Amino acid sequence: MTIDRDMLAAYAEGQLDEADRARVEAAIAADPALAEDVARHRALRERLQAHFAPVLDMPVPERLLDAVRAPEQASNVVELSAVRAAWADTARKLAFPRLILGGALAASLAIGLVVGSQMPGSGPVGSAGGQLVAQGTLDTALTTQLASADPQPVRVLLSLRNAQGRYCRVFQTDALAGLACRDEGRWKIDRLQNGGPESGGQYRQAGSALGDVMAAAQGLAPEGALDHEAEKAALDAGWK
């Protein structure tokens, strides 16, 4: 009898009943190519599992835990002050489409400060506990990316420890440069500069916005930025 590919895949996944399994095993015994296929299947499974394993080991972002444990705060992001409500109103009037994509981060940044009270994940900066905090792609990048010059939607340029022993990180996107410090499980935005051609029509070189932020970072940590090992250790420890 012939063993088709569906059946071979089902065999390798242990999805066949007793009779079919016996048939496939008989065919495998007679044809080394079929045994080879099963070995390839197992190798592929291991490779895919290894590929995704790092996600299981990463600390779960606070915003996801908040979304389960304290949905009122997470989805309503605290009582907004009048100022922040006004910002959100402005953002709504701009009527940008809702962008939830990492790759589209630069476009969503063009909105400016979208305070994500109505739609969690709708902008890079939200409000919690009366303070501006990173959310969405920015929060993820700050929590999971090591400093690197590689082009990415959010580039983390350096990390440091401030005088209070908190970790702070300088980041840059196509439209913003800023400094965020870890505070009670969130990235509190300490400094934020518009930069680049996307910032509301007023052109400003991203480089000069970054210069301001770098100067602020230097002021926080006169002894300099963390080296790669120290940064990696901090990331692995969840920036505590």
Place this chain on the structure above:
Amino acid sequence: MVLSTDFEDGIVALLPRLRRFAAGLSRDLATGDDLCQMTIERALKARHQWAQGTRLDSWMYRIMRNLWIDEIRANKRRQQTFVEEEAGMAVGVAAEQEARTELRFVDRALARLPDEQREAVLLVMVEGYGYQEAADIIGCPVGTLSSRFARGRDALHLLLEGGQ
């Protein structure tokens, strides 16, 4: 203030796996986390639809998968750029170049699968669901699932072994 319950505890315990599935579906960890957040919100709103004693994991996976299909994928298609495809999942942030190459390699191979084959491969090979469970999550007949899975697996064999 909502007190912690079995339901919330169950979701929290599932979060690492939900993030993994979301990263696999969206091929991008940040987008995946947004998908996770939307899934949690949807699940909390629909909690009365979950029958206690049945599997919370498949229920959550089904919500996530449907959200991905309905709300995000259409958006992603519109926005997709060359850069985004190149960026891949950007998971591990591995220091070694070698590890990075492997990450990108697997990312790209997965990216080339049709969506219905990718979700079948992810559910069966990465998430470890049986055919019937995976078919229930997707909402398709088990025969359809098994054939999508076999085709996806064969395509991955070719893509990954051909490029090494």
